[in-house]
Amino acid sequence: GEDVEQSLFLSVREGDSSVINCTYTDSSSTYLYWYKQEPGAGLQLLTYIFSNMDMKQDQRLTVLLNKKDKHLSLRIADTQTGDSAIYFCADPSSASKIIFGSGTRLSIRP
């Protein structure tokens, strides 16, 4: 069945770049999403990429999509303490079946 996989943890030094990776199995989606979850809160849409794009840049965020390998990544430049959160990759394979990864917990070292 459809699946989305992410590593569970990532630790980076403040000011460095963070790269969060995701692999997915269903390639029929029009979009792929990245959500951010801060402590005690629900998920918030962070960014998205159309499935016909290879890259999308939005200020400190860069999303790369490799459709051949079904690999999605989120790069956060100049990582700050406020970026500490859990990041979820999501593949909306159908209206009733949005597949979320397990989430990557990003922690920032001083």
Add this chain to the structure above:
Amino acid sequence: IAGITQAPTSQILAAGRRMTLRCTQDMRHNAMYWYRQDLGLGLRLIHYSNTAGTTGKGEVPDGYSVSRANTDDFPLTLASAVPSQTSVYFCASSDGGNSPLHFGNGTRLTVT
């Protein structure tokens, strides 16, 4: 402020008790969803509703029921709670299709 409201924020419940988690949205979204979030498992879909009057089963529906009497409300009921239903529950809504989901702040439920 438009969005999704969930209640209660947290609850401790004795096993065997009945509990309804409330969810209301004011964005007039057609689709609504209930997820549970467990450490290491990400979000798993419990039930969904594509439009008022219809519901469907998600990945982990057993022990839960939902209703969608109108567009705004989508309550989730645990008929007889068990400890394995201890989790954080999120309600979400969307315009449907591939539209992004909007999430509530969650209900933290502990079943003892």
